[in-house]
Amino acid sequence: MSRSALVVVDVQESFRQRPIWAYRSNPDLAPRVARLVAAARTRGDLVVWVLHAEPGSGGVFDPASGHVRLLDGLAPRADEPRLTKTAHNAFTTTNLQHLLTVRGVRELVVCGIRTEQCCETTARLGADLGYQVTFVTEATTTFPTPHRDLPADATVEEILADPRTLSADEMTQRTEYALAGRFATVRTVDEVVARYAEPVG
Template sequence: MNSALVVIDVQESFRQRANWAAVSNPAIVDRVNRLVEHARAEGDLVVWVLHAEPGTGDVFDPALGHVRPIEGLTPAAGEPVLTKTSHNAFTTTNLQQLLTERGIRELIVSGIRTEQCCETTARIGADLGYRVTFVTDATATHPIEHRDAPPGRSLDEILADPRTLSADEVIARTEYALAGRFARITTVEELTGS
């Protein structure tokens, strides 16, 4: 076991938001399941990471019950399930300790949001000395509003704004930023051979 698949924030919280209708990868559960099956077959560690914002009263507040894997994803007995409160999977968890104890040297990154928690985890993982593989089509994101956009707009208004970055633009930017610097970019099919 040299590799660990890290499944980041593929959780019900995101499906509770209005912008889920514009998610880049509606098939993320199927793609993550393919990676999980492959990792298990290879004897690799699968680490599940969930994002929580306790006491906020929003969809990431564990008290509301949405901080759990999206329906269709099920951690197996013995697979670590970590809860983070930062954008990356390292800072507020014991992920690095788990990886070190098991002699893991390679991370395979998947999850929600491509440019936020997934990219940040990949960058920190690389800085910590891990070989990082970023499986872009096993990540998902949403269009991003311009920094000067007024708050509280509907999804239709956000999508109609020419300053909004499309999900495809966000994903492309992440691949450009990571490739050759922090991670090897790949697909589910390339990684699993199926």
């Protein structure tokens, strides 16, 4: 049994269907996630794939849309768990905690979409459940985030033009400040890959 698991959160086509995708942080997200996956597999660690679904919504997260699938270049192995969640974190509406408990996992490496939303929430809850969490910011992505008072149907142009909008970099920095030293250790892809190369002990 492995003590560590890589949790890949919502790296799915749904996000690519939104116009704001063009303004994402970390355009090389999929290759970076693939590096982490390959390293975890080499070490014999568990890789868990999580997708977000909003059944019946009629949007890009509705399974009926065909977009609730991994981005091109990423593919689970037959023995790797694939979970579908309907909450922001990867635990509440899935059997993730049970899977981790059965396999003796005590350490989580979190990556995916969005940095400050589903990834951060998963890291926070994981820490509260007693897991040692590593947050790989370089293998997450997010988008410019509008102020709460901007109408929900605002266009990308309106979001970008609003001086109250937080940039993707600002959102990412906020997440790192919130997590580091409290809920997770923030590491780069290279740092995590190097740790995966260390003997399991």
